[in-house]
Amino acid sequence: MSVAVNVADLRAAVRAVVAGIERRNDIQILGCVQVKSDADGIAVTANDMDNKITTRAPAQTGGALDVAVPGSRLARVLAALDTETITLTAKGKDLEFASGDATGILYGLPVDDVPVMSASFPASRTLSMPAAGLRAVLANTLIAVSTEKTRYYLNGIYLHGRFMASGALALSGVATDGHKLSQQDTTLPEGAHGAFHPSVLGCILPRKSAGLLLRLIGPSPVGDIEVSVDQVRAKARFRLADGTELISKFIDGVYPDYYRVIPREFTGNAKIGRRELLSALRFVTSVCHGNSSTVLMRFDGTRLGVMTKNEEGGHAYTAIPTVASKPIEIGVNAKHLCVLLAVMDAEVVVVRYSDASGPILLQGDGNDTLRQVIMPVRI
């Protein structure tokens, strides 16, 4: 029996899951998408053993379809069609299709070869939260995730519950690579505590999974997202309002006690325009040779001087207005600092420091949900 689907719907569903597939995978079945019909329409699933993405397309007629075909090739076929409807029919393990004058077959693999990833989650560990809040937690911390393989437990975002000063429960994300740290909180809706209560251990969401989830959520999400966490089997499920679903395995490890590296006391602080600081850093590093990007920041009361320290290719200096409580000279890696500033949603940055060797805290003026720490560079 055949299933008729709108080409644009199916194209969008296939594109969203194919983005999560490794392009060159030696294991053929991991490059496949499973296309399966059910009572509600068609489900398209990709699975890389660590992440399973499912998207849905409404089907105009029912029908029994369950095949696994190469994902990028199915996406190419759908991209090449300018017709309205496509009819899909399973021929054994292959997928036969017809759309206007265009017909064809994509050879598939046995669906039994598709890796199984259990999709059952305890109801007590499920909550619903605004997708925009989760997006901020992921996007504002992903930039600080380590790519160093030896400390594998830093290769993800540590998601955990914590109480805010107001007493409200928040979902907090933290990531660090040892040079910089970024922590974003988002208040959870009242009653939504099952998955991320402070008494429950947090989980480390891998860098790749966080990226996939951000792509599925999109840049300006509306509505809620359902989050289920299974600490025992070390995986989470994220279910979007449109039925799209991501199940991801956690990194199996213990996240370090990041709280100790965020200092509480400072002897100096300064306020700087975020865009002005970004421009100054980009200008000064533009003369640098190769990958070096160490700059010296000199706070002297009313001006922040920014200048090169590595003078292989040339040197550069500029200054921007600031209000600093204490003069100081600090060396920083401009690339790390720019990455942090880029995700900060504020006009003015508050910089807190004590001396030239201690950690520096960055926060948006009037925004206490994002905390960033950068370690100075000895100069």
Place this chain on the structure above:
Amino acid sequence: MSVAVNVADLRAAVRAVVAGIERRNDIQILGCVQVKSDADGIAVTANDMDNKITTRAPAQTGGALDVAVPGSRLARVLAALDTETITLTAKGKDLEFASGDATGILYGLPVDDVPVMSASFPASRTLSMPAAGLRAVLANTLIAVSTEKTRYYLNGIYLHGRFMASGALALSGVATDGHKLSQQDTTLPEGAHGAFHPSVLGCILPRKSAGLLLRLIGPSPVGDIEVSVDQVRAKARFRLADGTELISKFIDGVYPDYYRVIPREFTGNAKIGRRELLSALRFVTSVCHGNSSTVLMRFDGTRLGVMTKNEEGGHAYTAIPTVASKPIEIGVNAKHLCVLLAVMDAEVVVVRYSDASGPILLQGDGNDTLRQVIMPVRI
């Protein structure tokens, strides 16, 4: 003495020449741009031994400046500035600059190290022609240039003069890689014959030079371009209306007698919608595995059937309306055919053929300035 220049003007001038520099060049001086002031303003020059690009920016004050500094770094500095004016000063071989609060130095190399490329051309070999015509010749043939190193004389566009059927003199460009050939003519203005008279040997403009020139000319040029050819020293100069100039060395070789591979007589012909044919080829090859893209085209009077021949990944079939004078089955490489069709500026393609093993001629209906040949694939 210092020279003051508009930042946006200098940024555009530096960007245009830096695009022609090899990014990773072991010879440092070839990664540099020469910045030199003269009576009319500032000239920015890059030189990779085979091509020399010069762009100009008006200077607000005169001044003696002549330095060679790393091109990509100067481009980065200018990209990072949001100020109006930059002041440039030579400090020995280094370039000092100041713009608002921003100041700096870029270390340079001795200008004497910049390779010299003679810029003198015989006036008798100089002509002025519409930039749009030259653009068509380059863009519509560059896609067929061979990248195979052994037949190095095919690694460029053969530019030469030839008389059209009307008796008018045209500049003709030809390129081929053995699988496909593309030839574009453009009528030269009356009296403009010095550089490309049929009695003078043509020249082979290297693939890279043609790409650089196309980039300088831009997608929709207006006005004329001055072309000078020096067959003896095997180089040409192209001078745009805005003063931008490219001097390129030719490939030192003899272009094969391409005229013999363009057949004159055919026993069959067909007319096909260009977009429909492109869509059909893209659809059919979308199921193909890897790089294979051989398709079978079956002309049967009123329909052109397009289908896969390599069935590793699946198979596909579609059909489009056509009017063919003689039924035939021909195998073609769909990638080559798509590349040719993509540059054809016509709604309807006229296809001329004799048998399944001879060359196929493609022309836009009503356009006799572009001729394309594709060799069939044995199936």
